[in-house]
Amino acid sequence: MQFKNPEILYALFLLVVPILIHLFQLRRFQKVEFTNVKFLKSVKLQTRKSSQLKKWLTLITRMLLLACAIIAFAQPFIPNTENFNQAQETVIYLDNSFSMQAEGKNGSLLNEAIQDIITTLPADEKLSVFTNDQTFRNTTLKAIKNDLIQLKHSTNQFNYDAAYIKGQQLFSKDKSTSKNLVLVSDFQQKGNPLNFETDSISELKLVQSQSTLQKNISIDSVYIENKSAENLELNVVLSNQSDTSETISISLFNNDVLFAKSAVDITDTAETTFSIPNNQVINGRLVIEDSGLQYDNSLYFNINSKPKIKVLAINKSASDVYLNRIYTNDEFEYKGFKLNALNFNLIPNQNLIVLNELEIISVSYTHLTLPTTPYV
DSSP, X not given: OEESSGGGGGGGGGGHHHHHHHHHTOSOOOOOOOSOHHHHHHHHHHHHHHHHHHXXXXXXXXXXXXXXXXXXXXXEEOOSSTTTTSOEEEEEEEOOBGGGGSEETTEEHHHHHHHHHHHHSOTTOEEEEEOSSOEEEEEEHHHHHHHHHTOOOBSOOOOHHHHHXXXXXXXXXXXXXXXXXXXXXOOOOTTSOOOOOOOSSEEEEEEEOOOOOOOOEEEEEEEEXXXXXXEEEEEEEEEEOSSSOEEEEEEEEETTEEEEEEEEEXXXXXXXXXXXXXXXXXXXXXXXXXXSOSTTSEEEEEEOOOOOEEEEEEESSSOOHHHHHHXXXXXXXXXEEEGGGOOGGGGGGOSEEEEESOSOOOGGGGGSOOOSSOBO
């Protein structure tokens, strides 16, 4: 038998108190004289014996009650393993991925798991804790308590096989210790069942955090459906993981400026379309208002400006005013040179080459590696 709080057993020394009370006999008796002394003498011996027996029974009862109360507070238990008295090594994997944002009975699943670890394990017990982005090796719960409380959700997530392998690496090489690997997660299987190759060196324990979340709506994807010279049609696909139909609002931001907003009725999947300018840089953010998981309520995208078309004009004369008016700076990167001032190294990098009013093309042009883009 083992005790969870063995230090309380020191209170068993209090059992001396009932013994002292019995020995000192704090209760005093008064002598009362009776006329019928002969009758009292006949029962005197029997009365003394029964009184002593009652006193001993009272003493034993008091001591047993006090001992039982002390042992109860010490919380005795019988371990279910033979190696309980061996030195223990504990390694805990704490999943802090975004799926642990789901609500449990007392906050998010991650906060529930942290509180369970803090309240269950002894503060001075040696252990190692690792998450998806941090590792606390050979430490105590007391030393890392604040770090666990301030732990944030991570965009990374270990594959469960990788978490198992890393947990094994955090154990020491001491073969005389009992090794316990604890994986705390919601265990999203992602299509493949969990399958760990256990060994005789360590004992694997899985602690699953279960959510009370019954519904969740997420942004599935976004793509450009149609485009014109002026506008783009941005199509947004939403997914509903519950069986009930809901109306949800979706907002489109360009940087931090609200660009457009729409309401969508969704049962299983739903789509909505936004129209945005074609010739504008968009640092977009789509946001839905959903009380379920938070990490899938936003989706970021960007539409960069089109690169300018490189145009090189080889002119007969220095005047190319009308070409400048055609190839404007908003769409083209225009460069014009007279034939005798041309830098031939520019030719391979151009998208368009214009031979402006040249009467004769020099033989030297035929030896250049020209681009595959058109020239006029």
